[in-house]
Amino acid sequence: MSNQPSTNKAVPGSTSQMESTKANLVAALPGIELTWSVFCDQDRVVFPAGSLLKVLKACKSAGFDQLTDLTAVDLLEYGNAADRFEIVYCLLNVDSGLRLIAKTHLSEPDLTIPSATQVWFGADWLEREVYDMYGIIFDGHPNFKRLLLPQEFQSFPLRKDYPVKGRGERHNFPVVTRAES
Amino acid sequence: MATQINKQLGDNVFLTTLDAAASWGRANSLWPMPFATACCGIELMSTAASKHDLSRFGSEVMRFSPRQCDLMIVAGRVVMKMLPVLQRIWLQMPEPKWCISMGACACSGGVFDTYSVVQGIDRFMPVDVYVPGCPPRPEQLIKSILDLQAKIQSGGTVNAREFKLRVLPEGPSRFDEEELIRIRERNGFKLEDPKYDPVH
Numbered sequence: 001m002s003n004q005p006s007t008n009k010a011v012p013g014s015t016s017q018m019e020s021t022k023a024n025l026v027a028a029l030p031g032i033e034l035t036w037s038v039f040c041d042q043d044r045v046v047f048p049a050g051s052l053l054k055v056l057k058a059c060k061s062a063g064f065d066q067l068t069d070l071t072a073v074d075l076l077e078y079g080n081a082a083d084r085f086e087i088v089y090c091l092l093n094v095d096s097g098l099r100l101i102a103k104t105h106l107s108e109p110d111l112t113i114p115s116a117t118q119v120w121f122g123a124d125w126l127e128r129e130v131y132d133m134y135g136i137i138f139d140g141h142p143n144f145k146r147l148l149l150p151q152e153f154q155s156f157p158l159r160k161d162y163p164v165k166g167r168g169e170r171h172n173f174p175v176v177t178r179a180e181s
Numbered sequence: 182m183a184t185q186i187n188k189q190l191g192d193n194v195f196l197t198t199l200d201a202a203a204s205w206g207r208a209n210s211l212w213p214m215p216f217a218t219a220c221c222g223i224e225l226m227s228t229a230a231s232k233h234d235l236s237r238f239g240s241e242v243m244r245f246s247p248r249q250c251d252l253m254i255v256a257g258r259v260v261m262k263m264l265p266v267l268q269r270i271w272l273q274m275p276e277p278k279w280c281i282s283m284g285a286c287a288c289s290g291g292v293f294d295t296y297s298v299v300q301g302i303d304r305f306m307p308v309d310v311y312v313p314g315c316p317p318r319p320e321q322l323i324k325s326i327l328d329l330q331a332k333i334q335s336g337g338t339v340n341a342r343e344f345k346l347r348v349l350p351e352g353p354s355r356f357d358e359e360e361l362i363r364i365r366e367r368n369g370f371k372l373e374d375p376k377y378d379p380v381h
Binding site: 149150157162163164165166167168169170171172173174175176177178179180181 | 261262264265268271272278294295296297298299300304305306307344345346347348349350351364365368
């Protein structure tokens with residue numbers, strides 16, 4: 001992408017700029033199955049988890065230089081979804097304003113995918129949060145541990161099979177009485 | 182003889198008990214420890230600020246070191262990661278000390294009936310005065326401090342004997358430890374068994 005100030009910020013979805021970016025991506029990723037779709041003016045692409053790093057690097061060299069968000073969805077009992085977890089990478093081209101949502105799917109028992117920190121280092125805390133809430137393991141992360149919950153926490157609370165009120169973790173504390181304090 | 186003393190001393194001497202004198206002093210010099218974790222903390226700040234002016238009631242000296250405080254005001258929700266911190270700060274405060282649970286979240290968990298929010302701090306530490314509200318008005322907090330002053334003056338002792346009697350947990354529904362075991366068994370889940378956490 002050029003360094004000159006862009007005069008017309010792209011309107012997301014089906015613009016000629018997006019089309020050419022798509023064509024570049026498809027050309028850069030031969031033999032990888034990419035499924036494109038547009039929903040609410042958002043361009044989305046679904047790719048197989050095995051080619052994650054290749055796709056992300058191609059996206060970055062196609063101009064998507066910022067990872068705005070990285071999150072996951074638990075598709076347990078959601079329609080007839082084939083895989084349980086969906087990992088979502090929200091990408092932004094800072095120069096042109098184009099946005100792309102790249103998604104991939106994972107299923108138990110192997111919930112390990114490569115870390116995106118070697119492509120965008122900003123994925124650091126985002127991947128730790130996804131691990132914290134869903135238990136997805138990001139291989140190659142520089143400091144891989146829970147981000148928000150206590151390190152000794154045993155569950156992944158945003159999974160659909162985890163009860164809203166927890167499994168008694170909030171009750172698992174000693175009681176301090178007035179006489180002993 | 183008595184008349185002679187009365188004539189000489191007049192109103193300059195009065196007789197009381199040591200307990201009452203100590204309680205009178207303690208009640209009117211409460212130093213709060215503001216444990217403000219949420220929006221109740223904003224009302225707590227507003228109570229101390231010039232409009233409501235908590236110093237009119239003798240407890241304006243907010244101290245952020247627990248060693249200098251004798252009144253813990255828990256203002257806001259307490260999550261399971263914060264509760265050990267709260268208990269540690271409480272244990273660090275010198276005797277005699279009191280605790281105000283301010284707002285619906287500190288008293289009962291409020292609307293946050295989720296896995297991480299403690300359902301009332303009184304399950305795990307002693308509380309003297311509860312303030313309802315979401316968040317409570319500053320007037321309510323001032324009233325709670327006046328109530329606490331009345332409580333201190335009515336039952337306080339110079340060597341804090343009254344605290345020694347409070348040996349049981351004082352929450353409205355005392356936590357049943359069997360409940361935790363039942364919850365774990367129902368879910369086929371043990372804390373020793375890292376079945377859900379392949380890394381840690």
